[in-house]
Amino acid sequence: MEKKPKEILKIIQSGEHLFIPHISVDSVIFGYETNELQVLLLEVSDKVWMLPGGYVLKEEDLDTAAHRNVIERIGLENIFLKQFHTFGQSDRSFKNEIAQLFSHLSLPETEGLWIQERFISVAYYALVNKALAHPKPNFFTQRCQWHSVQQLPKLLLDHERIITAALAAFQSDLAAYPLAYHLLPKKFTMPELHGAFQTIHQKQLDRSRFQKKMFEYDVFERLEPRGGVAHRRPYLYRHRES
Amino acid sequence: MEKKPKEILKIIQSGEHLFIPHISVDSVIFGYETNELQVLLLEVSDKVWMLPGGYVLKEEDLDTAAHRNVIERIGLENIFLKQFHTFGQSDRSFKNEIAQLFSHLSLPETEGLWIQERFISVAYYALVNKALAHPKPNFFTQRCQWHSVQQLPKLLLDHERIITAALAAFQSDLAAYPLAYHLLPKKFTMPELHGAFQTIHQKQLDRSRFQKKMFEYDVFERLEPRGGVAHRRPYLYRHRES
DNA sequence: TATCATTGTGACAATTTGACACAAAGTAAA
DNA sequence: TTTACTTTGTGTCAAATTGTCACAATGATA
Structure with missing residues (x-):
């Protein structure tokens, strides 16, 4: 949250030319410590959290985009990453969240900013050695922290459902390979x-x-x-x- | 193939305003007859086939779009349909195929038509009672026919890989539920x-x-x-x- | 009425899974 | 130095599941 509002606006706007519109990748990054399974979350606003994620560059493979986003978040290469589901309800958008953020930053009101559109999100789950990870927040967020999957905080959109689905996929995969x-x-x-x-x-x-x-x-x-x-x-x- | 070229062009162009760009849904529709598992395919050009699929309306749920497309193809409601993977290699586009089709129809050369862009495809597999299905081709295709999964014809893009993945998903799901x-x-x-x-x-x-x-x-x-x-x-x- | 092919199900062996016991190995306390 | 204590590694045996096969049931046809 060190960036100046105008800078953020610029970054958001430039994304329109870099990324495929309407598509995001979200990652449920699992970590483990002393008998607790955890997920890495970003704090968007007071006590409201979201999954780490990002967008797909116009000429980038989907899997590569997911990898890039996870690496940016924890500064670790060679993580295990697997796609498990794509979430495409028509009401999946950050319309209000972005509007709130903008009003909070005293930026001009916006309508139809690409980032406010409806997004179809391809979800991945990642398995990382928590001891080697260095979580860091992105522009929009203040904190990047591990949370027990047993007691998740309030989450944006359908992100809680995504975590539940990720855990189910992980459990199921674990039956076939350790x-x-x-x-x-x-x-x-x-x-x-x-x-x-x-x-x-x-x-x-x-x-x-x-x-x-x-x-x-x-x-x-x-x-x-x-x-x-x-x-x-x-x-x-x-x-x-x- | 009854439509006039100009009409086709119009339909293609109008799609840009209706659908979410860069996203498609493809369906592997399984049928069964006398100990043969089959998939429904569309013939795009001489001896080259493709999976039935389509696009997602701007305000439509992803699953609904998949359903709609399957129903359009076989005229049957209440089919079993399940998402299994999203394919997002950066080279997934019908750039050349559309160009060929246009030249074949003596339409003006086009560049950057929305349908020629790179597409990320969310793939579903469907299970239908073949006896009740009435396959019909779409504008682009001459035929819509069942093919044994054992001897698939030449397929566009990564569609053969999609079928392989669909079959694997189906087999795996079949272990949990009949x-x-x-x-x-x-x-x-x-x-x-x-x-x-x-x-x-x-x-x-x-x-x-x-x-x-x-x-x-x-x-x-x-x-x-x-x-x-x-x-x-x-x-x-x-x-x-x- | 006997024959034939197919269906439904039981019996039993082989294998896998679950529950538990116990020896091994090392530190710390007596 | 010995004994106690805790955790680890693995063996044993019963229980449950799975695989193989046999055989009776059934109804048209010869």
Whole structure:
């Protein structure tokens, strides 16, 4: 929120020539810490939050646009990112939000600014190692923070529904491939991975069975045990392709 | 192909004011007949085919647009329709195809016609009872016909990839819910449903096991047996919600 | 009345999953 | 130094699910 109002107006207006109109990409960026699944949100106005997102450059692939937007938000490359649904209700627009912002910034009233139009949003979910992420807000927002998916704040438009759908997609994908490792540091222990799975699915999973299942995927490599604990030292593992 | 060239030009031009630019919906409409899974395709030019699709009206929900387009193509309401992916490679445009069509119709050369721009396409798959469908071509196309998914003709753009993805989505969804009944008449026998499943998954499934599984869903109602066969008469079933 | 092809379902083996037990391993307290 | 304590890794066995196959039921046709 350091930018001057006129500058913001200029940026908004120039976007019209850069981006494909009516299309946005929104990302549900998942992070994990001590048995809590979190999503990264931006604060648009007092106590109202929104998903990070952006627009697609005229000559840019959709997936690339989503990547670019996530990278801008957390300063991290090589994140896991997957498209899961496109939201296209006809009432999806920031008409009022932008008008409010403009009046708040004492900018002239606008009608039909491209950014106020109806948007069809292609939604992605991302899995990141929270410890390496450096969240930063964009022009429109004051803060960029992690929130527990268990207690989300008030959200703009249909963004709560998007998060719910993202979680469902993630849970479903997790049944086919142990993606949860993306949320953890490069090296992690089985109890840690186990905890992440339990948190994501919100239910208990038998440890013995879980460990056997993970071995069956044949993608985790056992490394040295990690010490410094007052009990049996857990082995560290890493995913073969990362 | 009964329309006059000038009329077509007019229709194309007027679309610019009606539809959201750069966004299309494409539908993979699945049909089924005697152990063959088929998709409905439109012939754009000699031996080159495309998926049925269309555009989204400025004030129309995305799902509604998809429905409208499918209904226009087969004259059937109440079809099962589900969004499965959005395709957004930056090179997705009918630039050349439209230019060819125009030259073929002796229309003036055009550049930057809205329909020639890059399109992001939200793809849906539909399941229909082929026996009730009445496929009809649109202005641009000469024919609208069913094709076996096993031997697809030459297709425009990434439409073959879209069909592949649709089939994968359908197969995956079929593991969670016995959607295959949408492809059959209202009343059907277990062997028929069994055949549809086998065709869709392209593999053998044990009959006994299959039937038990279907009963577990608790959505099929057993009706009277169907006669007229030189052996034990199979029971008819129907889905409770249709 | 016997034959034939197809359908509906039961029996049992093979496999997968769930629940739980217990030894291994290390620190910290006695 | 020994014992207690906690967490980890894995084995065992029962329960549930899935796969295979067999066989009786059924009705037209020979």
